[in-house]
Amino acid sequence: MEIKLKWIELSVVADSELIDPLVQIFDRYSKHGVVLENVGEVLEHSKYHTKVRTYLNSDSDYEIVFNQIDIGVRLLSHVGEVSKLSKRVLDEKEWHESWKKHFSILEVGKTIAIVPSWLKSKEVDRTIVVELDPGMAFGTGHHPTTRMCLEMLETIVKPDHTVLDLGCGSGILSIASAKFGAKKVVGIDNDETAVKVAMENMEINGISDSATILAGSLPNKNISKYNNNIVVANISSKVILDLSRVITEYLDPQGYLLISGFLDTNEPEIINAFKELNLRVVYRLATSDWVALCLRQV
Structure with a gap:
């Protein structure tokens, strides 16, 4: 019996400084999320290579989208090291399994473990467990920016706190905030897939009473x-x-x-932007050229 092919996986491997613009290109033309994966070290430059992946529905105009993404990738190749855009055809089962291959149990900070929902029966020696099924939404905890945000939340969240998670993706930071003890958490994302996935993960973790997921961005009247x-x-x-x-x-x-998702090359501009708004950096984390900042009014 012939298997109907439904999905196209697009991927490139690039230097860290190109990841931000690549994510923007992939996210602009794909509606099914962007996955980041560290794949090794480039000894010549002592920098990590990161694979950027996204998925296109083969029923859509994927050839047009592929060409748009390919143009962006080729333009970026003139300013940094980036591979050619790779295309792989997946059937429905492969699509569901492809992103699971690199998603394992992850311990972060002193207390938290991120556990794939399909491995929830495994014992984890951590006081806080976040069960996660990211689907096609960004956020498994394995990317440095997510880990650093989790570490910051672990030290800052108090029981009387209200937390707003902007660009919540899979809901990982919202769920962790609730499990760290926040009395109220609101996650918001402008991607329909992310909103659906985040709401499902709230149910899996039993925190729907203290956490809400909204569709959209800021400003938001709700x-x-x-x-x-x-x-x-x-x-x-x-x-x-x-x-x-x-x-x-x-x-x-x-x-x-708490802000992250950017490289150290973007850090000065971001710090200056918030300095003009009377916010100063009080805590900083950095991993593999990625940065997370904690800012407060002073």
Whole structure:
């Protein structure tokens, strides 16, 4: 019996400094999320190579989308090291299994473990367990930016806190915040797939009473301004800069802003943007050229 082919996997491998623009290119033309995976070290430059993957439905105009992404990748190859765009055809089963291959149990910080939902029967020696089925939404905990955000949340979240998770993806940071003890968590994402996946993960973790997932972005009339003890945004540098002023409007005057999703080359511009809004860096983490910042009003 012939298997009907439904999905196209597109991928490239690139130097760290090109990941941000590559993610923006993939995210612009694909509606099914972007997956990042560290695949090794380039000894010549002492930098990590990262694979960027996305998926296209073969029933859509994927050839047009492929050409648009390919043009972007070839343009970036003139300013940094990036492989040619690779295309692989998947059937329905392969599509569901492809992203699971690199998703294993992950321990982060001192207390938390991220456990794939299909491995939930395995014993984990951690006090906080987040069961996750990311589907095609970004956020498994394996990318450095997600891990650093989790480590920051672990040290900052208090039982009376309200947390806003901008660009929540799979819901991993929202779920972790609730399990760290936050009394209320709101996750928001402008991707329909991410919203659906995040809501399903809330159910899996039994935190639907304390956490809400919304579709959209900021500003949002359903979210109170100046009322969140923590705003976390693990998103691209461009979106952080574009929304910097709006983001601060949703932060309590004494609150913490946690931002990541960008490289150290973008850090000075981001710090300056928030400095103009009276926010200063009070804590910084960095891994493999990726940066996470904790800022407060001073």
